[in-house]
Amino acid sequence: MTTLRKSLRGAALGALLAASAVAVPTLASAQALFSAPERLDGGQVGFSSGERGKPVLPGGPVVANGRGFHPGQSIVLMYGQTPLSTGPITANAEGGFEARLTLPADAQPGNHPIVAVSQSPYNAVLADLKISPNVPLSNEAAYRITSVQPTRGLYQTAYSAKRNAVFATSAVGRPPVRQSELLRLNADTLAVEARVTPAAAPGRPGRDGQVQDGGVFAVYGVGVDDAHDTVWVSNSRQNTVAVYRQSDLSLVRQFEPGTVNHARDVVIDEEHGKAYASATFQPEVVVFDTGALSVAKRIKIDSTVRGETFSAASVSYDRQARRLYVASNSTNEVAVIDAAADTVLNVFRVPGARSVIGVSHDPQTDRIFVAAQGTDNLVVLNGSDGSVVADTPVGAGALNVVFEPKSRRAFVSTFGAGTVTVTDVDGRIVANLPAPPVANHVSADGRGNVYVAVKSGWTTDGNDSVLRIRPAR
Numbered sequence: 001m002t003t004l005r006k007s008l009r010g011a012a013l014g015a016l017l018a019a020s021a022v023a024v025p026t027l028a029s030a031q032a033l034f035s036a037p038e039r040l041d042g043g044q045v046g047f048s049s050g051e052r053g054k055p056v057l058p059g060g061p062v063v064a065n066g067r068g069f070h071p072g073q074s075i076v077l078m079y080g081q082t083p084l085s086t087g088p089i090t091a092n093a094e095g096g097f098e099a100r101l102t103l104p105a106d107a108q109p110g111n112h113p114i115v116a117v118s119q120s121p122y123n124a125v126l127a128d129l130k131i132s133p134n135v136p137l138s139n140e141a142a143y144r145i146t147s148v149q150p151t152r153g154l155y156q157t158a159y160s161a162k163r164n165a166v167f168a169t170s171a172v173g174r175p176p177v178r179q180s181e182l183l184r185l186n187a188d189t190l191a192v193e194a195r196v197t198p199a200a201a202p203g204r205p206g207r208d209g210q211v212q213d214g215g216v217f218a219v220y221g222v223g224v225d226d227a228h229d230t231v232w233v234s235n236s237r238q239n240t241v242a243v244y245r246q247s248d249l250s251l252v253r254q255f256e257p258g259t260v261n262h263a264r265d266v267v268i269d270e271e272h273g274k275a276y277a278s279a280t281f282q283p284e285v286v287v288f289d290t291g292a293l294s295v296a297k298r299i300k301i302d303s304t305v306r307g308e309t310f311s312a313a314s315v316s317y318d319r320q321a322r323r324l325y326v327a328s329n330s331t332n333e334v335a336v337i338d339a340a341a342d343t344v345l346n347v348f349r350v351p352g353a354r355s356v357i358g359v360s361h362d363p364q365t366d367r368i369f370v371a372a373q374g375t376d377n378l379v380v381l382n383g384s385d386g387s388v389v390a391d392t393p394v395g396a397g398a399l400n401v402v403f404e405p406k407s408r409r410a411f412v413s414t415f416g417a418g419t420v421t422v423t424d425v426d427g428r429i430v431a432n433l434p435a436p437p438v439a440n441h442v443s444a445d446g447r448g449n450v451y452v453a454v455k456s457g458w459t460t461d462g463n464d465s466v467l468r469i470r471p472a473r
């Protein structure tokens with residue numbers, strides 16, 4: 001294994017300074033430098049830690065994998081003008097390569113541009129090396145964590161005050177998904193009180209044109225409607241949603257496939273009889289009438305990024321503020337929707353964030369908490385003008401966030417780090433709690449408890465868990 005010979009910090013600046021000192025050649029001399037360009041269609045480079053599911057950390061290993069090069073071609077990985085390896089890398093007979101390196105301990109977290117320069121013939125491929133922050137566990141004694149393993153494939157949880165129950169969704173595998181459950185857990189004991197497997201889904205056309213097994217209407221997102229004694233779930237694979245009865249988990253209404261594109265999150269405005277479902281990859285939130293069980297409206301969201309399309313991900317409903325908050329994964333924005341009129345009030349960009357996905361809100365301070373998976377941070381925005389209040393590194397793969405009103409803390413699940421990071425309203429970390437291996441989703445019950453859906457990731461036991469986090473006193 002090779003150690004990077006120079007810290008990534010400051011290398012780009014050094015390259016810039018070096019380049020500025022080079023005289024600009026004349027056109028005649030420049031023409032002599034250029035040969036026929038490489039027609040490389042599939043040259044790609046990616047980076048990983050070498051251990052599946054684990055992030056790249058300062059001082060840790062990095063594995064560079066390339067493909068689509070010419071067999072025997074020489075490749076050098078460059079950060080600015082600094083080569084990352086002690087010598088050139090040679091593509092194998094299939095045009096691929098693997099290079100194992102070690103990051104310096106002072107490597108700064110972030111997305112670093114790396115250029116893979118190939119010779120004979122010349123070409124350059126740009127790739128991102130993402131270095132995640134290493135946030136240590138802290139203040140564990142301040143919280144009590146209870147864990148149960150009710151089923152495999154856990155995705156989300158939601159609390160019902162009416163039944164003092166936690167509803168959880170699960171789905172295992174890729175389409176056709178055949179193993180999926182909706183569960184009701186006792187909020188005090190976390191024991192399973194009821195469970196149901198969704199009904200069979202329509203068949204899917206295969207590559208040969210024949211209808212294939214459609215699996216079941218697997219459940220992913222979940223929202224609770226205590227006013228109607230129902231549970232709403234998203235059927236992401238069938239692009240729709242469904243409604244179940246809380247008491248016995250019997251099916252009340254299965255909406256038609258195609259109702260909501262890759263439906264992700266479902267949140268409920270119980271007082272005003274509305275359910276909101278985010279249409280993943282689309283600039284849309286679908287509004288349902290929870291009494292009539294029908295589509296009431298489709299809210300279109302325009303991106304403020306020129307030429308780009310808002311891509312709905314997580315949604316969060318603040319009952320007190322009567323606002324809906326929607327994260328855009330592709331454009332790194334947050335939309336604020338007036339839930340009384342179901343109209344868009346603001347669309348804020350989230351500076352310093354990439355792959356924005358989780359969102360929550362504190363009505364008392366009017367602050368928006370945004371989790372960004374691509375930059376491993378929690379960004380806190382001022383809800384009135386979108387200005388940045390805080391930008392906090394929380395760990396690899398910041399996926400979801402919930403603001404817990406009783407303790408006035410934000411809880412962030414990190415998919416890569418396997419932790420739940422707790423911050424105050426100003427974005428300062430007050431605790432970092434273990435939730436291994438993959439902390440997928442966080443929800444709050446309004447009583448001070450936070451529930452975490454933890455996926456097994458790539459571990460061999462395959463046991464997912466639901467965690468309940470509550471203050472120790």
